[in-house]
Amino acid sequence: MKPGRLRISALLASAVVSLPALAACGGTDSGAAGAKPGPDVITFRSFVKASDVVTAAFNKTHKDFQVKWENVPSGGDYYTKLASSVKAGNVPDVAIVEYNQLPDVVSQGELEDLTETAGPVVAKDFPPQVQQLVNLGGKTWGIPRDVAPLVFFYRKDFFDKHKLEPAKTWDDYTNLLEEVKKADPKARGGIFATADPGVVAALSWQGGGRWYGTEGQSWKVTIDDEPSKKVAAYWNDLVLKSLVGTYNSTSDDAFFQAVQKGEVVSYLCANWCAGGLQSTVPDQKGKWAIAPMPSLDGRPASAMLGGSAFTVPKGAKHPEQALEFIKWITTDPEGMKAWLSSGTSSMMPAAPALLPATGAFKTDFFAGQDIFSVVSKAYESVPAGWTWGPSAGVTGTTISDSLGKVASGEAKLADVLTSAQQATVADFKSRGLSVAQ
Template structure:
């Protein structure tokens, strides 16, 4: 975290420029971790840290098929569970890996803190040419590209086909349809509900706001623009406020309570990212063949999705092997062999952020749980309907903490859900100003 400045608030471009200057200085002053080509002409050695499934298998394949570069892989805790602290501390200590996994929502913070190094031109060109604009925008800011996208959690609608048939429900195409179906389910079964509002996951609220056209962060002139408490976000909040107030959905945690409700046939559908297809197989294995996937309901019935999770591979500050590291992450996240190796277990439903690789991923996933449905077709189509213009902010930890507090107040009945947006807006603006950044809202 940047220290609070008593000087004139810095502009977003100036803040990024300062980070870039520091990164450039570090790159020329010191080498990255791992050995470069030795005096004996041996291969360049890169180090790679990640917590994602399939990375060890992918690295092993890369090492077998590449002789000039070898990669040492280390599994670390998930980012929010200590992984990000480990990466940040390693950069400060001068012993960081060359490459690390970073989720899209964390990238702006890591860039402004000077943790990462921007990709060379070859990597930037790959991102521009191989990914949809809605994905490229998540890793490109300040005029630089900061990661090679791996997957994107396009939001889709998971539902129990058998229970929909039982209650005579059609898959909702609009949010009005969703509300009508929720009323029908409650009337037919007092214990069951169509879905849930997750009380411990503010990223879901962000994704639904994104789908509705909100743009929580951006720049305006010389300032960061923060628009969490926007009309689009309030529209989403008021909608879910109404569903919860009328007891049409369950307000519950995304962990055990939701799983137990699904196991008891008391939750008929789930709004989530494409990655959840593999998770459901683990949580409710006895319901194999009963689930299906559909596009996310939208406000006007036209296809519209959004991002709910996803990560890329980034270069850390100080690596002296940016070109080799970029070649590795391009192979890792932008080749059929790399994606196939990462998903070789057959249990992950991660959706490649590059549309060209979606068919490759589809062949690795056993669709029996979904009655043979091509779930990657649904998720892949959703990728093309994600609105452009979304950006994460440089203080998402503070933003999400405030949103969680507000959501808890909402579910306890002491506040409105829209109040959480207003509180998060205020907290985020104060946090950015405290870091010496100019902010408008």
């Protein structure tokens, strides 16, 4: 494998898909896999890893209907495409929607109400902190597939060599970052992602912040609440002291280069990072480990960075089969095994009963550590009470547009939260949503 070439082509590909105009024009047949002729073929639109494997596994074991997978780019362009498909009346039968985007997608009227059919499944199989993410306005809009609790990824060899331990509290973490920098001036024990507002949200969530809430039929927006501002001030300090490295995101080329060179020896990320890490820097196999993330008081606490549900877009032609397929890939042990056996996806099932399926994921990269026991404990420690609001676009871009300025010291992260608060409330009001003061 030539990593150089791979990176360039990845860059080219990411730049190309970043042009929504192109993405929106893409035909619906692009990247189809696992399709078979026959009258009952439903379409399944998803960008998560192993979507091809799970489709093939379903088609092998089910004869009454077949599934055709449409490969789509992830990120904001995906939701543009979904919105255009609904407007054009050309929707897939099953579509992935991330939790933080779901309120936005629902409020645009892009999904079928699944309260009758999927509601009982969600109530029975999933814990409250996840139910809250797919039950919006008293209705159920999708079935959760995975959750993405934050955990601490670290280079065990580096930590052992310098006698370092993963931090229990945020104060410990500051010390740890200083120790890492002392041990190797080029190395950093954490990163600040300048293009990923989701990280800021997750850290606020873990720290006790609640960005959105509802009071009756009104939204309560508190993006700059005290816990979130406290978290912001903490990270702002780490950035200004150059204790953490600055990268676009944890899927960025520059980030992986730094990992490869040993300039990033630990960082916070959701469990799904494990799959990306082991496939991008395979030669660091056996050197990584996972620990719970630090918290304010040392007691376990986590929050989610990502995670997704499967939904039925408005106007889908095969809603019944769609629901059967969704149930299989989210709540059936066989379906869950299919996701994880591919080796590329390190996702954590949202349904706790399916935890044993994670045994299908090989953990050689983590020297055989049972990473999913750490991840599932992190999942249990995610505070309930967090919901997302229908403003993924406005809130997200307001924050991510300013994170670069935070990194360069031109802006304060706490002030960025305040401007996100103002922009979000203004957006809600201009759309006619009711906002409680």
